Amino acid sequence: MEDKKLILKVTDLNIEFHDHLIPETVVFDFDLDLYEGEIVGLVGESGSGKSMSAMAIAGLLDRKHMNKRGSIDYDGIDLLNCKRDKLRTIQGNDIGIIFQEPLTSLNPVYRIYDQVEEPLRIHTSLTKEERYEKVLKALKDVELDDPELVMKQYPHELSGGMRQRVMIATAMIMEPKILIADEPTTALDVTIQAQIVKVLKKLNKEHGTAIIFISHDLSLVEKLCERVLVMKSGYIVESGLTKDIFNNPKEEYTKKLISAIPRIDFD
C-alpha cells in the first residue's frame, strides 16, 4: 500500500447536530486515509455515522444547524471548510456518489440520457456528439443490456437494478478519483447485488477509482474491500485489512457483526 498515492486524508472529523435543544454528536474523531485505486469498506449498524461521514467527504452536509470540526484534505484543499464554488469544481469532477435508494436518486421528469449527460454539460465543453459517445460508453461500462433504448427511457420505466447502474454511470462519467457508494445494494435483491458489486469492482480496476463502500452487509464487504473501517455509534471501533479483521476480530462488536453474516457465495 505504501507505493500508492494518498488522495484523501480525513483527520479528526467530528459532526455535531444543533437542530435540537441539546447538541448531538453523531461522528467522533473519524480518521481515514484513502489511497489511489483502493476500495475501503465502511461498516456498522444503522445510525453508526457511516453515511454522515461519507456525506461530509462529498461536501453534501447542510451548512446550517451543524457543527463540523476536523479536516478533509483532498489535493491540498480542505473540503470541509473551503468556499462553496471551490467545492463545486471538485464535486462531480473528482468525487462521485451513489445512493441507497435508486428510486429517488434519479430525477423523475428527465430521460436517462439527460441525467447521465448532466455532469458533462456542467463541467466540460464537449460537443453534442462527443457527449453522446461518452454517455453511451458509460452506460455500456455498467453493463446495461440495451444502452440506446435505456437512454430514451424515464426512470420509472427501469427496474431497481437498472436504475442503480444508471446511477453508477452518472457518478462515473467524469471519471472521478473517489466514488462514494452509500449502501448501493441495500435496496436490491441478492442476485442484482452481486452484479452491481461486480460492476463496481470492474470500474475500480479499469479506471483506478478509489471507492468508499458503505454497507451493513459484511459478506459483500468481505468480497469487495481491501480495507475495512468498523463504526459504532459515531466511533471507529476497529480498522485494518479485510482479511485480518474477518479472520481475527479484536472488538466484541466486530465479532458480533461477523457472526451475523448469512453465508452466500456469488463468484
Added chain:
Amino acid sequence: MKINNYIFVKDISLKKNSLKNNRNFIAGSIIVVFMMIFMLVGMIASPYDPTAIDSSAKFQGMSLAHWFGCDNFGRDILSRVMEGTYATFKVAFGTVIIGTLFGIIVGALTGYYGGLIDEILMRINDSIFAFPSILLALLFISLLGAGTYQVTLALGIAFIPSFARIVRAEFLKAKNMDYVKVAKLMGASDFRIIFIHILPNTYTVLLSSIMIGFNNAVLAEASMSFLGIGVQPPDPSLGRMLSEAQIYLAKAPNYALFPGVAIILLILGFSLMADGIGRD
C-alpha cells in the same frame, strides 16, 4: 380468467394515457376552447361595435339581428359579452402570470434556502395572506387608481402568497430528495438545481393551482368590475354588465343572463381541467 385479463388490460390502457381518458379534462378543455373561439371571434369579427349606442334598439329582445338582444343604451349584448370575456380573460391571465411568476420565485427561494430568507419572506407572505384577496386588491386600487392594468397588478400581488406557499411546500419536499443531492454533487449551481432539477417536478401541483388561480382571478375581476373599480366604462366587462343589468332584471333578463353564463363557462371549463390534471 378471461374476464380478469380483460380488466387488467383495460387498467393499463387507462393508466397510460390518463389525460386522454379523463372525462373532466376533456369536457373542461372543450369548454375552454369554445370560450377562446368565442373571444377570438369577438376580437376579429365582432357583429357590432360593443360601445356603439343605438337609441332605437333600447332593450330589444333576442332577434336575428341582435342574438343576445340589446342593453339599456341599445348596445349589442353579444358584442359586449365577447369583448367583456376578452377583458376578463386578459385581467385573469395577467393576474395568474404575475402571481405565478413571483410566487415561484418567492416559494423556490424560501423553500430551497430556508433560514432567514424563509422567515422574512414567509412572514411578509403571511401578513398579505391574512387579508382576503379582494380586500387587498381594493387597497391596491385605492393606491394605484382604477382601471384594467391596475386591477391586474393589484390582483396579481394579492395572488402571490397562495402560489408561493404551494411552491414552497413542493420545494421543501423535493430539496431532500436524493436526485437533488446528486445534482449538487455534480456541481450544479443553485439556480440550475432550483429551476431545472426541482421546478419541473412540481408541475402537476403547479398546473392545477394555476388553473384554480385563474378561476379565482376571473371571479375577482368580475367582482371588482361589479363594484365599479375594474374595467372602466364604456369598455365592456362581464362584471360591470352584471352590475348594470341587475337594475333591469325584470325588464330584460337576457341582459344579466349572458354575461353570467359567460363567467360560469369560463370558470367551469378551467375548474374541470384543473380537476382532470389534479386527478392524473
